[in-house]
Amino acid sequence: MLKHCAITLVLGLTLNTTLTQADTLYQTKGLIDGTGKLLNKTDFIVSNDGQITQIGNQLKITGSQHKTVDLKHLYAMPGLIDMHTHITYGLPNGSKGNAWTELGQVDEKGRRQAALENARKTVATGVTSIRDLNDGSGLDLKLRQVFANHKEIGPRLFVSGGGVHPSRPVEPLDYAKSQIELDVDWVKIFGTTGSADDLTSKAYYDKDIVKSITDAAHKAGKRITLHSYGPEAVDAAIYARVDSIEHAVGMSIKQMIAMRDNNITYVPTIDHNRYYADHRDEYGYTEEIDKNLRTFVKKNTQAVAGAHSVGVSIATGSDAVFSGFGENTCELKQFKAAGLSNADIIQTATVNGANLLGQKSQLGRIKEGYIADIVFLEENPLDNLDTLFNGIRLVLRDGKVVHDVRNSEPFIVNCG
Ligand SMILES: [Zn+2]
Incomplete structure (x- = not known):
C-alpha cells in the first residue's frame, strides 16, 4: 500500500501532459464520483470524441x-x-384537463415536438441518459x-419499444420478439395492472410466460424489466x-433478498x-384519487427503505x-425520505443506473x-443535495454542452 502511494505521488508530481486542440481541460472546485465519493482531484481532460482521457489535481499541461x-x-459529478x-x-x-385522452388525439409531429421539449427539460435537470419504456x-x-x-x-436514449401487455393483439412472446427485431435495447413486460390513477396490481401472466420472454430477450442480448x-x-x-422490477410496493423481505441475490435492480x-x-x-383526477396516490407514495417509500436495508x-x-x-x-428527494444518505442517493442515479443498463464501464x-x-x-x-434542484449551471x-446557464438564472426543479 505504501509503495503504491509513493508511486502515485511521484507520478502526480512529474506528470506532464501535452494536449492538442482536440482536448479540453476542465478545472473545477471538486469532483464527485458516481460511487458517492468526493475525489481528491479537481481537473479532467475531455477529448473531442467525448471521452474523459485524464483526471488529476492541477494537471501540468x-x-x-x-x-x-x-x-x-x-463542482462536477457524472450526468444522471x-x-x-x-x-x-x-x-x-x-x-386542457384530460391529458390521457388528449394524447390519443396528437399526431406523430405533435408528439415529436412535445418529446423534444421534454428532452430539453430533462437535460436541464442534469439527466443525460434515460431508459424509455413503452412507446410502441x-x-x-x-x-x-x-x-x-x-x-x-x-x-442518450435506451428504449424498449412497446411493452408486452394483454391488450396487444398477438401472443406475449411473439410481441416481445417483434420488438426485439426492431433493435430495441430493452424488453418491458407489464406483469400486473396498475398505471396512472389505477393503483391495483393483478398479475397478467404465468411465471413460465414471463420466463420464456425473459429468455428470448437475454438470448438476443437485450435486457428486460x-x-x-x-x-x-x-x-x-x-x-x-x-x-x-418497476414500481412494486408491499414486497416481502424474502422477495427483496431474492432480488438482491439474483442481481435484480429495484426501480421504485x-x-x-x-x-x-x-x-x-x-x-x-378527483380528490379521492389524489388521496390514494399519496397513500401509494408512502407504501413505496417503505418498500425502498426495506429494499435498501436488505441491500437491493x-x-x-x-x-x-x-x-x-x-x-x-x-x-432523489423521495429516496432521502426513505432514509438513504446523499452518497447512496447519488449512486442510485449514476453507477446503479449504469450497471442496470450494462454500461458500467462507460457511464x-x-x-x-x-x-x-x-x-x-x-x-x-x-x-447539500438541494444543489441538484437549484444549482445546476452546465451539463x-x-x-458537448446540452445545458448552459452559467450566465443566467439556474433551472429550478420544482418537486411540489
Ligand atoms: Zn411507466
Missing part, C-alpha cells in the same frame, strides 16, 4: 492548442441516469438516433431472472404518484410523463475512459 474551461467555482421515462407521452400545447409507435427509436447524433438537445404495482408479479420476475418510481397528485388538474440495488426512475419532465430528479463515473456526461453544480451534493453529454 504543456502545449497551447487546447481549450481550458475555468469552472473553479463549481433516469431509468424510467415516457418521453413520447406529451402534448405540444399542454393539457417507433418514435422512441427515431429519437434515440436523433439524440445519438446530437441533431437535437436531449439525453417487469412492471408490478404490488408484489403479485415479483415471484415470477425473480423466477425468470429479469434485470429490473415513488415520485410519479406525488407528481400525479400535484398535477391532478391536468388529468382530471436501487435505481432512480421518474416515470415522467407530460409535464413531469423537468421534475425527473424529484425521485456513471468521472473516470478515465468514461463518457464525458458531466453536471456542474454550485455546491457539493454530498453536503455536458458526450463532452
Whole structure:
C-alpha cells in the first residue's frame, strides 16, 4: 500500500501532459464520483470524441492548442441516469384537463415536438441518459438516433419499444420478439395492472410466460424489466431472472433478498404518484384519487427503505410523463425520505443506473475512459443535495454542452 502511494505521488508530481486542440481541460472546485465519493482531484481532460482521457489535481499541461474551461467555482459529478421515462407521452400545447385522452388525439409531429421539449427539460435537470419504456409507435427509436447524433438537445436514449401487455393483439412472446427485431435495447413486460390513477396490481401472466420472454430477450442480448404495482408479479420476475422490477410496493423481505441475490435492480418510481397528485388538474383526477396516490407514495417509500436495508440495488426512475419532465430528479428527494444518505442517493442515479443498463464501464463515473456526461453544480451534493434542484449551471453529454446557464438564472426543479 505504501509503495503504491509513493508511486502515485511521484507520478502526480512529474506528470506532464501535452494536449492538442482536440482536448479540453476542465478545472473545477471538486469532483464527485458516481460511487458517492468526493475525489481528491479537481481537473479532467475531455477529448473531442467525448471521452474523459485524464483526471488529476492541477494537471501540468504543456502545449497551447487546447481549450481550458475555468469552472473553479463549481463542482462536477457524472450526468444522471433516469431509468424510467415516457418521453413520447406529451402534448405540444399542454393539457386542457384530460391529458390521457388528449394524447390519443396528437399526431406523430405533435408528439415529436412535445418529446423534444421534454428532452430539453430533462437535460436541464442534469439527466443525460434515460431508459424509455413503452412507446410502441417507433418514435422512441427515431429519437434515440436523433439524440445519438446530437441533431437535437436531449439525453442518450435506451428504449424498449412497446411493452408486452394483454391488450396487444398477438401472443406475449411473439410481441416481445417483434420488438426485439426492431433493435430495441430493452424488453418491458407489464406483469400486473396498475398505471396512472389505477393503483391495483393483478398479475397478467404465468411465471413460465414471463420466463420464456425473459429468455428470448437475454438470448438476443437485450435486457428486460417487469412492471408490478404490488408484489403479485415479483415471484415470477425473480423466477425468470429479469434485470429490473418497476414500481412494486408491499414486497416481502424474502422477495427483496431474492432480488438482491439474483442481481435484480429495484426501480421504485415513488415520485410519479406525488407528481400525479400535484398535477391532478391536468388529468382530471378527483380528490379521492389524489388521496390514494399519496397513500401509494408512502407504501413505496417503505418498500425502498426495506429494499435498501436488505441491500437491493436501487435505481432512480421518474416515470415522467407530460409535464413531469423537468421534475425527473424529484425521485432523489423521495429516496432521502426513505432514509438513504446523499452518497447512496447519488449512486442510485449514476453507477446503479449504469450497471442496470450494462454500461458500467462507460457511464456513471468521472473516470478515465468514461463518457464525458458531466453536471456542474454550485455546491457539493454530498453536503447539500438541494444543489441538484437549484444549482445546476452546465451539463455536458458526450463532452458537448446540452445545458448552459452559467450566465443566467439556474433551472429550478420544482418537486411540489
Ligand atoms: Zn411507466
